[in-house]
Amino acid sequence: MPRLVRRLGWCAVAYAALAWLPWVASEYHTHVLVTSLYYVVLAIGWNLLAGYTGQFSLAHHTFAGVGAYTSALLVLYARVPLLVGIASGALVAATIGYGLGTLCLRMRAIYLALATWAFAESLRLLVTVEYQITRGDLGLAAPFLFSTPRPTPYYFVFLGLALAAILVAREIVDSRIGAYMRAIRDDEEAAAVMGVDTFKWKRFVFAVSAVFAAVAGGFQGHYVGLLSPTPMKFNEMAIIVVMVIVGGLRTFPGPIVGAVFIEVLSEALRAWGEVRMVLFALLVILIARGYPAGLVGIGRALGRRLAARIPALAAATSGRRG
Amino acid sequence: MTSAPGAPAGWLLETRGLTKRFGGLVAVDGLPLTLRAGEIRGLIGPNGSGKTTTVNLVSGLYRVDAGEIWLRGERIDRLAPHRITARGVARTFQIPKLFGNMTVLENALVPALAALDRGPARPAGDILGRARRLLELVTLDDKRHDVAKELSGGQSMLLQIARGLMVSPIHLFLMDEPFAGVHPTIKDTIMETILRMNREEGVTFLIVSHEMATLRRLCARVSVMHEGQLIAEGSFEEIANHTAVVEAYLGR
Numbered sequence: 001m002p003r004l005v006r007r008l009g010w011c012a013v014a015y016a017a018l019a020w021l022p023w024v025a026s027e028y029h030t031h032v033l034v035t036s037l038y039y040v041v042l043a044i045g046w047n048l049l050a051g052y053t054g055q056f057s058l059a060h061h062t063f064a065g066v067g068a069y070t071s072a073l074l075v076l077y078a079r080v081p082l083l084v085g086i087a088s089g090a091l092v093a094a095t096i097g098y099g100l101g102t103l104c105l106r107m108r109a110i111y112l113a114l115a116t117w118a119f120a121e122s123l124r125l126l127v128t129v130e131y132q133i134t135r136g137d138l139g140l141a142a143p144f145l146f147s148t149p150r151p152t153p154y155y156f157v158f159l160g161l162a163l164a165a166i167l168v169a170r171e172i173v174d175s176r177i178g179a180y181m182r183a184i185r186d187d188e189e190a191a192a193v194m195g196v197d198t199f200k201w202k203r204f205v206f207a208v209s210a211v212f213a214a215v216a217g218g219f220q221g222h223y224v225g226l227l228s229p230t231p232m233k234f235n236e237m238a239i240i241v242v243m244v245i246v247g248g249l250r251t252f253p254g255p256i257v258g259a260v261f262i263e264v265l266s267e268a269l270r271a272w273g274e275v276r277m278v279l280f281a282l283l284v285i286l287i288a289r290g291y292p293a294g295l296v297g298i299g300r301a302l303g304r305r306l307a308a309r310i311p312a313l314a315a316a317t318s319g320r321r322g
Numbered sequence: 323m324t325s326a327p328g329a330p331a332g333w334l335l336e337t338r339g340l341t342k343r344f345g346g347l348v349a350v351d352g353l354p355l356t357l358r359a360g361e362i363r364g365l366i367g368p369n370g371s372g373k374t375t376t377v378n379l380v381s382g383l384y385r386v387d388a389g390e391i392w393l394r395g396e397r398i399d400r401l402a403p404h405r406i407t408a409r410g411v412a413r414t415f416q417i418p419k420l421f422g423n424m425t426v427l428e429n430a431l432v433p434a435l436a437a438l439d440r441g442p443a444r445p446a447g448d449i450l451g452r453a454r455r456l457l458e459l460v461t462l463d464d465k466r467h468d469v470a471k472e473l474s475g476g477q478s479m480l481l482q483i484a485r486g487l488m489v490s491p492i493h494l495f496l497m498d499e500p501f502a503g504v505h506p507t508i509k510d511t512i513m514e515t516i517l518r519m520n521r522e523e524g525v526t527f528l529i530v531s532h533e534m535a536t537l538r539r540l541c542a543r544v545s546v547m548h549e550g551q552l553i554a555e556g557s558f559e560e561i562a563n564h565t566a567v568v569e570a571y572l573g574r
């Protein structure tokens with residue numbers, strides 16, 4: 001499989017190109033980078049579900065919580081190794097994601113959004129109420145992955161995770177499954193009568209996106225060291241939606257660009273507090289009205305305009321298309 | 323052909339007592355429809371007589387309330403739409419339903435990609451070759467890299483037809499109003515495509531249409547529906563002189 005080999009090569013190059021950052025960045029900035037990479041994984045997973053398959057789930061952040069709590073609880077109570085805990089979290093999330101996908105099979109847009117939102121709230125309440133096990137709002141101390149809360153070693157893990165998520169998502173999108181997903185999004189009935197097993201693939205994407213979130217959530221839990229139901233609130237989901245839409249819904253790089261952009265902006269405007277959410281909402285409205293393909297779309301349009309001015313570049317791009 | 327109890331030999335498609343209700347309305351009412359392999363059949367009837375509902379039942383989008391559907395000796399009325407497609411049934415929609423954000427060529431490839439999910443892989447070259455040939459046949463090959471939502475209404479209908487013909491194997495093609503509102507040249511292209519696929523590949527067609535003049539050039543026989551029931555069937559001459567048909571069209 002030469003394409004996969006080439007892509008693995010690109011990932012190695014990207015890893016090497018970005019691995020030096022913690023040496024020049026402060027500890028605080030490294031932490032922002034780690035968090036950005038965490039959101040990159042979440043946003044890519046949600047874009048597969050909402051952007052490519054048209055299933056606007058509002059429970060994506062919940063699966064990060066499922067991953068984090070499953071892993072922390074198993075490590076604490078069953079004394080399993082940390083990586084086994086995270087893998088178990090992914091498995092549990094895949095199962096629940098498959099179940100939620102099954103529940104939503106016959107639901108259209110708004111009903112699916114409502115059902116997944118209700119599911120997310122239920123699970124958050126469950127975590128809050130079952131405080132004997134989860135310690136609820138008091139917070140559950142999750143053991144550190146590297147026996148330190150300092151961000152640098154975690155950066156190397158999350159950089160790898162983000163690149164792995166990009167690679168896996170790209171492989172899915174370029175495979176026949178990617179064609180099924182886009183067909184389902186554009187017209188589910190037409191996809192079905194053209195032979196696509198729409199139920200099977202909708203569930204599949206639900207499960208896969210849940211795994212993305214759970215793996216990211218699992219590692220994140222063992223990085224921050226304290227789990228609480230707060231990140232299972234709707235706010236967290238809203239941030240993911242904002243990231244994907246601002247970056248570019250339905251574009252492949254959209255969630256990557258959006259996650260880093262919004263996380264960095266959010267940190268830069270930390271002094272604004274909750275007002276940031278208003279700003280993000282305005283940004284989403286602006287983008288949705290004027291630039292549906294988000295920052296990536298704007299970038300591509302600028303690139304085309306620039307290429308038109310430079311004849312050599314224009315020849316190169318038009319040659320590729322023809 | 324697998325033989326099942328009561329499965330008649332010779333029919334490609336047979337519906338028995340096919341019934342679909344919407345609340346109190348009986349949209350399809352005990353319909354007995356039979357198609358021979360290789361024929362081109364017209365299905366006519368006034369507005370609201372149940373033609374589209376019949377197509378939706380055969381293609382599996384609607385669940386039947388009563389009755390049976392048999393395809394090549396196999397009962398298919400409990401199958402999901404993609405399983406019916408896998409058994410060789412393709413269709414178009416009255417209002418074209420395309421994959422709007424995919425290119426024309428990608429649209430045509432979806433049935434072949436879907437087939438990869440259930441059977442051995444056909445060589446990619448064969449699949450692409452057939453898609454290109456069919457797009458050529460419906461005069462859309464030049465537009466193969468265009469996004470489907472940019473096509474005109476008539477072109478969308480043509481693409482639906484090419485896409486349906488990518489279903490493999492294909493035994494039965496259901497067309498819901500393929501000629502409605504399309505330009506005469508496109509109408510000719512559609513007719514040519516139907517006749518050619520029927521002749522060369524033996525595809526059976528069931529064509530829902532209001533255009534008697536066009537149907538007359540394609541079909542030897544037509545079936546007439548009225549208020550969900552089959553009220554007549556036969557050649558155009560037989561139909562034209564049929565009192566029930568005349569009454570149905572003129573209103574009682």
Ligand SMILES: Nc1ncnc2c1ncn2[C@@H]1O[C@H](COP(=O)(O)OP(=O)(O)OP(=O)(O)O)[C@@H](O)[C@H]1O
Pocket residue numbers: 344347349367368369370371372373374375376
């Ligand atoms: N999904 C549905 N829900 C409720 N009623 C429906 C539905 N689909 C069709 N009907 C009703 O069933 C009857 C038959 O409709 P159908 O669309 O099959 O007619 P048709 O013969 O295709 O008509 P036309 O020539 O106008 O396309 C109509 O009265 C219609 O209103």
Ligand SMILES: [Mg+2]
Pocket residue numbers: 373374375416498
């Ligand atoms: Mg109709």
